[in-house]
Amino acid sequence: MKRILVFSMFIAIVILPFLEFGASDVLAVEKTAQDYFNEGTSFAQKGMLEKAEEAFESAITLDPGFAGRAYFNLGTAYAQGKNLQKAIHFYEKALQFNPEGIIIHMNLANAYLSMGSLDKAVSTYNTIVELDPKAAWPHYNLANIYLQHKMYPEAVVSFKKAISINPSKFRNVHLQLGFAYQMLNNYPDAVAEYEKALAKNPENYKAYYNMGLSYYHMKDLDKAIGAYQNAVKYSPNYAEAITNLGLAYFYKKEYVLAKNAFNKALSIKPDLGEALFGMALVSREQEEYETALEYTQKAMKTGKNVSQDFIKELKEKLEKKSPPTHGKGK
Numbered sequence: 001m002k003r004i005l006v007f008s009m010f011i012a013i014v015i016l017p018f019l020e021f022g023a024s025d026v027l028a029v030e031k032t033a034q035d036y037f038n039e040g041t042s043f044a045q046k047g048m049l050e051k052a053e054e055a056f057e058s059a060i061t062l063d064p065g066f067a068g069r070a071y072f073n074l075g076t077a078y079a080q081g082k083n084l085q086k087a088i089h090f091y092e093k094a095l096q097f098n099p100e101g102i103i104i105h106m107n108l109a110n111a112y113l114s115m116g117s118l119d120k121a122v123s124t125y126n127t128i129v130e131l132d133p134k135a136a137w138p139h140y141n142l143a144n145i146y147l148q149h150k151m152y153p154e155a156v157v158s159f160k161k162a163i164s165i166n167p168s169k170f171r172n173v174h175l176q177l178g179f180a181y182q183m184l185n186n187y188p189d190a191v192a193e194y195e196k197a198l199a200k201n202p203e204n205y206k207a208y209y210n211m212g213l214s215y216y217h218m219k220d221l222d223k224a225i226g227a228y229q230n231a232v233k234y235s236p237n238y239a240e241a242i243t244n245l246g247l248a249y250f251y252k253k254e255y256v257l258a259k260n261a262f263n264k265a266l267s268i269k270p271d272l273g274e275a276l277f278g279m280a281l282v283s284r285e286q287e288e289y290e291t292a293l294e295y296t297q298k299a300m301k302t303g304k305n306v307s308q309d310f311i312k313e314l315k316e317k318l319e320k321k322s323p324p325t326h327g328k329g330k
Contacts, residue, residue, distance in 0.1 A: 033063035040070060044077035052077060068097035072104050079111055087111045100131055109141075118149060136166035140173065147180060155180040174200070175207050178214075187214040205235040212244060224248045239269040246278050255282050273304030280314075289318040 031039075040055030056070035075090035091108040098104060109124035122145065128138040143158035159177040162170060178193030194211040197204055212227035228245035231238055246261030259282045265275040276299035283292035293314045300306050 031058070033059045033066055035059075036062065037066050037070060041073055044073050047077070047081060049074070049077055049081065049083075064097075068094050068101065068104075071097070072101070072107075075104075075111075076107060079107060079114075084111050084115045088115070102128055102131055105131070106138075106141075113145065118145070121145060134165065136162045136169050139165065140170050143176070143180075147176060150183070152180045152183045156184070171200070172197070175204065175210070178207070178210060182210060182214055185217070187218045190214045191218075203234045205231045205233075205238060205241070208234070209238070209241045209244070212241070212248075216244070216248060221248050221252050225252075237268050239265040239272055239275065242268070243272060243275040243278060246275070250278065250281055250285075253285075255285055258282050271302050273299045273302035276302065277304050277306065284314060284317075287317075287321070289314050289321060293318065 036055045036059035040052045040059060043049070043052035043055055053074060056066070056074060059066040060070055071090045071094035075087045075094060078084070078090060079087035088108060088111050091104055091111060094104050095101065095108070105124050105128045109121045109128070112118075112121040112124060122142065125138050125142045125145070128135070129142075132138065139158045139162040143155045143162060146152070146155035146158060156177065159173060159180065163173055163177070174193045174197040178190045178197065181187070181190035181193060191211055191214050194207045194214070197207040198211075201207075208227045208231035212224045212231060215221075215224035215227055225245060225248045228241050228248060231241040232245065235241065242261050242265040246258045246265065249255075249258035249261060258278065262275045262278040262282065265272055266279070269275070276295050280292045280295035280299060283289070283295060293311070296306055296311060296314065
């Protein structure tokens, strides 16, 4: 059965704005550090990054106090332009002047992540946690990174920490934590988290769907059916949920209900491999072996993996049911 993964990250990409300053003396001809900084910011916002670098470096030469902000703005501009190596270079330079800059660390972590440097991204988020231990979002972002990389035990720890700091901040956190538990085969705790998600949003069809999967693995088919029915109630065209409902009916040997569910799923998604194979299963139980073989072949064309033993069984039963005819002797 397919699983649903829903996740979102609290990410901000920021370019520091122009700073206000007084009107310059009309007789002055030389630019100040502030002038160069504002000019560099304008170039960065327009994507003119080489000119932005020149302007920012001029500002820093006149006043090193602009370095942290200038390098941060350059890093962000390069990140937005997908030049991640240069973005990382300038974020790291910015941290030399502002080592406790949380937004700099956050953008640096996201740049590392986009580059595929998982260890560095995690390390940088851990630095944010040390800098701001009362903040929930670094733990939440870490949890999502772990979830994306299938590091489920670590994801559980980070999601729980985010919840302990701020229980109501993240809308889907219980759905996500439930999924992490589910992937660890901890189905009772997964169900408990899905129930919390539903307490916040009783129409959360994804929570019902994942709950159905957990109950299925707990071999509680009645509760699985109830969960899938609710998923379909709030998302009537959710073909995967309808398919899983059909499979639950099938394993309860309620073949007519199963067949109806598979047909409904296929009316929504004609190439849904699981539903096609579900029809093959029902047809086999109803001794419609030729039909079962046809649905099996259709399922395999969608990429559904079907064991050769199953196919062999269908062919053998089909031969027994329809033995070859022999011609009349002369």
